Amino acid sequence: MCGIAGIFHRETAKPVDPARVRGMTDAIAHRGPDGAGVWTGSGVGLGHRRLAIIDPTPAGAQPMLLDHLTIVFNGEIYNFAEVRAELSLAGHRFHTDCDTEVILHAYRKWGPACLDRFNGMFAFALHDAAENTLFLARDRFGVKPLFYATLSDGALLFASELKAILAHPLFRAVPDLTAIDDYLAYGYVPDDACIVAGVSKLPAGHHMLVRRGQPLPAPTKWYQLSFADRATGSVAALTEELDARLRDAVRSRMVADVPLGAFLSGGVDSSGVVAMMAEASPHAVQTCSIGFDSAGYDETRYARIVADRFATDHRERTVAAGDFGLIDTLVAAYDEPFADASALPTYRVCELARETVTVALSGDGADEAFAGYRRHAFHAAEERVRGLIPARLREPVFGRLGAAYPKLAWAPQVLRAKSTLQSLGQSGAEAYATAVGITSHADRHALYAPGFARSLSGHRAEDRYVKAMTDAPARDPIDRAQYADMQIWLPGDILTKVDRASMAVSLEAREPLLDHRLVEFAARLPASMRLHRGQGKWLLKKALARRLPDEILYRRKMGFVTPITAWFRGPLAAEAQRIGEGSALSATGWFDGARLKSVADDHRSGRADHGRLLWQLLMLEKSLTRLFGVA
Template identity: 65%
Template sequence: MCGIAGLYYPGVPKPVEPARVRAMTDALVHRGPDGAGVWTAPGVGLGHRRLSIIDLAGGAQPMATPEGDVVVSFNGEIYNFQEVRAELEAKGARFASNGDTEVLLHGWRAWGVKLLDKLNGMFAFALYDARAQSLLLARDRLGVKPLHYAELSDGAVAFASEIKGLFAHPLFRRTPDFSAVEDFLGLGYVPDDASVLAGVRKLPAGHYLLLERGKPVGRPVEWWDVDFSRRASGSVRDLQAQLIDHLRTAVRSRMLADVPLGAFLSGGVDSSAVVALMAETSRSAVKTCTIGFDEAGYDETSYARQVAERFATDHRVRKAAADDFALIDTLVHHFDEPFADASALATYRVCELAREQVTVALSGDGADEALAGYRRYKFHAAEERVRALLPGQVRGMFGAIGRAYPKADWAPRPLRAKTTLLALAEDAGAAYAKAVGVTAPSVREGLYTDGARAQLGGHRAETRYVETMRHAPARDGLDRAQYADFKHWLPGDILTKMDRTSMAVSLEAREPLLDYRFVEFAASLPASLRIRRGQGKWLMKKALEPYLPKDVLYRPKMGFVTPVSAWFRGALADEAAGLARSAVLAGSGWFEPKAIARLADAHRSGREEHGRTLWQLLILERSLARLFG
């Protein structure tokens, strides 16, 4: 795993100072502490920070062909590089190294952008073709590895794995974009089609951008997309066997490393499945680790221990306590943009724990999105069935009832019907967007000043979900919800969290459950094999019954969460009250201090539930202070 950065001039090929590119890559030293390199030519400069994983003695980057006609700076891993290499060697290519980077050089010569279709891996890379004087920026199918870029005032396009790499260029200007703040408060993260820094763009997952000399900067081109419109055929037993085969292949391919390797083990289905299949392959005890919480309702360490004992892993546990919010400033630094998924605290701690013994760790990320594991999918699918039965006028009545129904955050879940009633009255996309979001539109609008609302000009965080679901390659409502999560939630939240927290401690995280072949297979499964009798990931759980205990497979999903609501009624109560007095939030001109004070007081007293919104405001305050002073 590595960090990349560089410059390209699409117009006049101006000289590129190596020191400028080096400064950009030095800002990414945590992503690659094992080595650094810079390569420049008229109009282009590529930089690299290396975390050595494969071919430790070779593989230095940027890497060029012997003729110097193709040069690459690459972040990631190509898991099938040996197969691609064999295909290229059959075409006459001659390799000088033993790693995966050189495959990109010869692959570009042989296939051009069609090279991307050959790759199975996680990656973001910049490849310069000296003959065409073009620069290719490419990102993997699911968006596991990030890539940011911006056009500068001197005509250059600057790019980097993280925004802090762009900060290091003296011509980069930091100007806030309030529409991205709206996105952040609505969704809990700044999605891939937005940035809190005006002018910064993120190359979308499954896209490439070809920059050519003498041509303006165009739009990224999509080279892969997940398709939910097809349906697999076969018996349940056959599909179970296929699922296990996909999982086994994905796990084994991600165990290739020349450095110590282990796994995160939460005690949930997904990480337990990965560990089970690793143990099946490994000749030694798999190194596993987990983070627990000092609040019993959030702690899964007993389940993790049960799985660790079953597969005789070398297991370690560490507890995260309420005072772990001391990590806030560390996370703000590594995420650059505001990021409010509070489980990043525990994810950072488990990465930190893993890095004490290994350099590569496999995670269980991806199965919830691929196989409908989140509870919200079950609710959305049920709501869609009800919507299909109700005439429009009747649905409108549900909305009226929902608006009159009390908001009972304190009550048992069956009595909290307000959200469901309101959702039934809405379009499916709008309802799901609110279900997956954090702070509701009505609450956000109540926090904004009149000027801030005018500045948004009608922009709303949820709109992207509505549009994505409307145009999804899908057959039903469940398909559309999952597809939208693949486009927004997965790259914007889950994969951003894992990339930044793992790279913060120079750990490579690999996600076998996001192998694109497994994702494509899962997307083709009938909805009844994804959710059945209220169980998400139904087929996966059935297939794993020979491997895992039933109380691991079928217990209620807890998720990798952090008890922030309790914190804001306890250890962080003063922080919540202080947000209303924040010079940063008030000085932005976007927020009404009195509205924040009312929100904090209602939460602290227990009358209402606003823990996640308060966490967002706290993170936003710290992020704005770091980004803009």
């Protein structure tokens, strides 16, 4: 794992000052503490920060050259040995044992089509001096990030993190107001947007070939996940195939020349990964867990069950429920505002893992691939109801009922029917787009000052979800929801969370459950084998049943949660008051000060629960201050 950055002059081959490239890579030194390198050529400069994992000798240092090709690479190619063997048979000669050199040779032989041969997580930039081109590429699901921007003189900047772009002295950062709406809708800035105007993220599964003297091209999609096909076979046969794919995905990610371990939450996904690792390893697997001193948020008991079952070398650390001292650290790590509160325990477990290992396997990706979120079950149930009632009746009937029904946020779950009635009055895509968000369109606009709302020019954050579901290569409503999650939620929230938290402490995180062959297998499963009678990850749990007890497989999903509602009525009550009475958000002129005050006062008094919204606002304020000097 590493950090990359660079400059490419698109118009003319102006010299690149190595100090400017070095300044960009210095901004992301945490991504690669084991080495640094800068290379400049005609109109181009490439920079690299190295976290040595495969072939940690100096031979694996970057930027790496092969004839007229030069590369900087962030990530891992898990099948590099197989690709190398194929290239060797074709006459290619290798001088290192690292995957970086394999990419160079593969590009020389196949060009951009080399990406189809790679199984891995990656973002890289490859300069071809003979063709005067810069090739940027990102892995299938967006595990590794890649930002880019154009300067006023036409120069293209690229980097692993936003802070490296901002380190260039000629780049001027101003906020993108539509990204504010996106952030408040989802709690993160999606991959098709950026909080800084003029900065883009190369989308997952895309590449871009930039040629000197030509306009900047649009990214080209090189990978498409499809839910349109269906696997055939018995449950027993598909369970066996899934088991084999799981074992292969985990084993392929255990190759490292440095200490390796795993995160263990005690949930199905991380427990399954640890079980597979234990089978494949001749030594005790090193595992780590984070617990909370509040029983309602602590899962360490389940992690210990799994650790004992597989005799892992297990370590755990208890974090106080008031562990909000990380806020400024997280703001610095994520750059863009990021309000997934599970980033706090994620950072802590990465910190704990880094004390003994350099690589850690996680269980991320299974919920998206195998329909493991509760919202998937709710969506499927609502779609069954929609299928029974004509659309011309659904909207007026359920729309009116939803509008009239009281919110009852204080009531038991069974009585909180308002959102369900409102959802049934919408199309499936519209309803899911709302369900996956944090703050609804109406609630966001209630926060905005009139001028800010007008500046959005009709932009609506939910539209990207509606479009993704409408255009999905899919057969079933669950297919469409999962496809949209894979395109938007996974890279924007889950993978961003893990990448920034792990890289902040110089730890490489690997996601075996996002092996593309495994995900493609899951996408071909009949929807009923992913979500069966309200039970998500159905076939995955059957495949793991021989290894894990029911207590792990079928307990209520918790995930990494933090008590933010209580924080804003206790130790962070002053922050809530400040947001309501004159924070930097009020100074922007974007928000209605009276509404901010009402939100803060109602939460602190207990009249309403605005904990998640206040967390969003707090993280937004701190990010704006850090990025743009808003105060």
